[in-house]
Amino acid sequence: MTGEGSGPQSIIRTEALSKWYGEVIGLNNFNLDVRPGITGIVGPNGSGKSTLFKLVLGLIRHNAGTITVLGRKPWGNADLHSSIGFCPDYESLPVDSTGREYLALVGRLHAMQGAELSKRIDEIAKLVEMGRALDRKTGGYSKGMKQRMKIAGALLHDPELLILDEPLSGTDPLVRKDIIDLIKRLNRDHGHDVVVSSHVLFEIERMTHNVVLIYKGRAVASGDISDIRDLMDKHPHNIIVEGRGIAAMAKLLLDRDYVVSVAFNDSKDSVTVQVSRPDDFFDGLPTLIDEAQCSVTKMYSLDDNLEAIFRYLVGR
Incomplete structure (x- = not known):
């Protein structure tokens, strides 16, 4: 993925894309070039991730700029919809239906039927490790099972592009690992290009090196995760250090x-340190403690969150 140039390999490409809802801006002069593989879209709630996905899916029309998905314009393009699978972040399963009944409904919406549909349902259920739960009511599924079944629905018609909106939200660590492994397999072993969103950068890092950071409707950074980390490391950090002998x-x-x-806080045993290179601070901390003959009992960063980092990236 790159922000420069384009070519036949572009999965999603936008140029100066803008979408607004009255006076509210959803996306603003948004430039993006997604290439084959897995791409992570990271941003806090309200950053524009959902607006981007709606535009990609052709559910809403943009106000300015251009957007192409798999080389085609998404708005009003019914043929393109058959090439995209979408897993929403909200609850979308009919609670009184079994997993099999849900997938059968999805299949019929894609003009699948009969033995072909039954076979495909069994294949997809096995792929997402939901075969044993196919004939259970989805209302009794755990959060992780619901996420797997939603992914199964998005995969049923074998789309070229899979879009997953916050697929790890609300899942426990074990389920999260399983879903991450599944997403990686879908690309590596089954050839699906995947665009996945999250508000947690660490989750995306476990899936892919290709990352786009979105904040207030803008793509503030994109590229390899190592480049993104380099940018983040330049973000000034405010770190609180507490302990005995901190004045020294x-x-x-x-x-x-x-x-x-x-700057000292409410007591002489607590200071706020603003550093331009956090790694150097933490690397040199043992030496500092030894030289000052002090003891550190507590330390935390006030800026260790996406909001603070994104504000820095926007203003740089």
């Missing part, structure tokens, strides 16, 4: 070139 450490910190400022 504060004096030493002022001589470090990666320290922007040091």
